Amino acid sequence: MSILAIDFGGTRTRAAWFSSDLRLLARAETATLAHEAQEAVITRVLATARQVVPAGQTPRAVGICAPGPQAYTGLILHAPTLPGWHKVPLAQRVSAAFNAPAYMENDANLAALAEYHQGAARGANPAVYLTVSTGIGGGAIINGExxxxxRGLAIEPGHLKFPLPDGQIVSLEALASGTAIGRAARDRLAGTGVPSALRSLPAVDGKAVGEAAQRGDALALEVIHEAGRWLGLGLVSVIHLFNPQVIVIGGSVALLGDLIFNPARQVIADYVTDPAFNDPSLLRVAQLGDDVCLIGAALYAEGKTPS
Amino acid sequence: MSILAIDFGGTRTRAAWFSSDLRLLARAETATLAHEAQEAVITRVLATARQVVPAGQTPRAVGICAPGPQAYTGLILHAPTLPGWHKVPLAQRVSAAFNAPAYMENDANLAALAEYHQGAARGANPAVYLTVSTGIGGGAIINGExxxxxRGLAIEPGHLKFPLPDGQIVSLEALASGTAIGRAARDRLAGTGVPSALRSLPAVDGKAVGEAAQRGDALALEVIHEAGRWLGLGLVSVIHLFNPQVIVIGGSVALLGDLIFNPARQVIADYVTDPAFNDPSLLRVAQLGDDVCLIGAALYAEGKTPS
Structure with missing residues (x-):
């Protein structure tokens, strides 16, 4: 029997229907419109999921990917992208709607599971996954699990803390995420007279900085280089604690490729205590793109239910 | 059948004989004298171990606790406290001498195993152990394993890296170990005219600073407070990555108690992203004292062999 997967994000909601051997057979997508009334949002999630379920069929199980470290409880809570949502029993609503057991987990955790089974971390032990996007999240697979x-809160690399020269102690997320890249660029534009194509834009966010960097803008390149160095320093902590075989980096910032990876790699090479920690194939780019959470949710639901 | 345990350290070598239900029945100890010829040192290790083996008995297995992250290979290599030792097959020598399988692992890993089974982390999942002494090492037990x-290199919290205000990036070990405490005190004595009982000592090491702090010496207290804050910042990384149920702190610096723990606790409380990470009983002092590695080695050997 087949698996239904739902990827419930702050911006987009996706659903997919998977065969019993976990091939993706149908996909649907909609805007989440998280600012609308909760009931309207949930109705839209269920409608999107119904689009992929073949007529007359019932899924064996439903996997749900959701933001927030405590998604595993089946409730939406503490999700920064869904600020008005508190203890909303999404898994229970989905389960009732599709007459099947529903299993919900954190998006970065399920992305880790997906990259481990079908992506860039296939078979690695331990496999660590980081998503670098608006924020920074993570997941890890140890001994295949x-x-x-x-309390379900592990692998929050965005909350690694570092002291700045001025004595402030800040999160990696505030130094290396897309949001941080946008802010750092705006600070530099305001603080210096350095010429930059970014000056002609009405608003400068991480995406704009990335695009300018890819066109060779010096200020944008410098900002991304600095973010990459901080990312590398965060990875040095992950490496010395987990000794991972593979670290996969996903999320929109990873799409910058070597612009962000090269400075990270340099910091790792400079600061690991022994080269045995730093295999040439340690750091890898995520392979599964926008489907990563759907695949992870399907794998998760499949693992929870006997076939 | 019984288990022989050997704790081979850079300074002391200990051995113990354990009953089949892992009660410690006999113990022997000697100075390692690591500067002597390797063969003399190994002969002394074997002689110390023989002292605890009852006449006519053969151990079912031997557990060996040794320094260096790669002790699990059975070879002594990359151990900072045994600098002249490279690829010395200690486990093999012990196995031949006692006609029993011998299993060697890193000292901090085996201490983690011991505190998990018989000490301050009983049953915790995950349980993380840190030893703060001359250096900083660590181990973790996940799902009881x-x-x-x-590559056997995980949990090296001494190598977490932090940037200093001057731009240098340094290891936690250089900020919060006993060695770091001694050096920081010497720097303050040289750099300021602050009165301190430490000024009357011929040499100032971490132990001397600890003793002065316990007698209320202001400079010593300040140095230990600062080390405790760095330790806390390192633990913030461990906490956000592992979400441990319990963190046990052992080693000589842990004997300073609240002098080092209170500033660490304060930093943790200030910088964890959610109080759910920071249970009141998260941070605990090690319970097993000098026997910790012997107990860990016995547990490890016992787990490797059918009874």
Whole structure:
């Protein structure tokens, strides 16, 4: 029997229908419109999912990918991209709508599971996944199993903390995410007279900085280089604690490729205590693109239910 | 059948005989004298171990605790406290001498195993152990099993890296170990005219600073407070990545108690992203004292062999 997967994000909601051997057979997508009334949003999620379920069929199980470290409880809570949502029993609503068991987990955790089974971390032990996008999240697979820690909160690399020269202690997320890249560029534009194509834009965010960097804009390149160095320093912590075989980096910032990876690689090479920690194939780009959470949700639901 | 345990350290070598239900029945100890010829040192290790083996008995297995992240290979290599030792097959020598299988692992890993089974982290999942002494080492137990990472190098919290205000990037070990505490005190004594009982000592090391702090010496207290804050910042990384149920701190610096723990606790409380990461009983002092590695080695050997 088949698996239904739902990727419920702050911006987009996706759904897919998977065969019993986990091939993706049908896909649907809609805007989440998270600012609307909760009931309207949930109705839209269920409608999107119904689009992919073949007439007359019931899924064996439903996997749901959702933001927030405590998604595993089946409730939406503490999700920064869904600020008005508190203890909303999304998994229960989905389960009732599709008459099937529903299993919900954090998006970065399920992305880790997907990259481990079908992507860039296939078979690696341990496999660590980082998503670098608006924020920074993560997941890890140890001995083939999702590692979630005591209360399901493990692998939050965005909250690694570093002291700045002025004495402030800040999160990696505030130094290396897309949001941080946008802010750093705006600070430089305001603080210096350095010429930059970014000056002609009405608004400068991480995406604009990335595009300018890819066209060779010096200020944008410098900002991304600096973010890459911080990312590398965060990875040095991950490496010395987990000794991962593979670290996969996904999320929109990873699309910058070597612009962000090269400075990260340099910091890793400079600061690991022994080259044995730093295999040439340690750091890899995510392979599964926008489907990563759907695939992870399907794998997760499949692992929870006997076939 | 019984288990022989050997704790081979850079300074002391200990051996113990354990009953089949892992009660410690006999113990022997000697100075390692690591500067002597390798063969003399190994002969002394074997002689110390023989002292605890009852006449006519053969151990079912031997557990060996040794320094260096790659002790699990059975070879001594890359151990900073045994600098002249390269690829010395200690496990093999022990196995031949006692006609029993011998299993060697890193000292901090085996201490983690011991505190998990019999000490301050009993039953915790995940359980993380840090030893803060001359250096800083660590181990973790996940789902009841020793977590060692890809190449056996996992949990090296001493190598977490932090940027200093001057731009240097340094290891936690250089900020919060006993060695770091001694050096920081010497720097302050040289750099300021602040009165301190330490000025009357011929040499100032971490131990002397700890003793002065316990007698209320202001300079010593300040140095230890600062080390405790760095330790706390390192633990913030461990906490956000592992979401441990319990973190046990052992080693000589942990004997300073609240002098080092309170500033660490404060930094953790200030910088964890959610109080759910920071249970009141998260941080605990090690319980097993000098026997910790012997107990860990016995548990490790016992787990490797059918009874």
């Amino acid at each position: 999702l590692f979630t820690g005591w | 020793l977590f060692t990472g890809w």
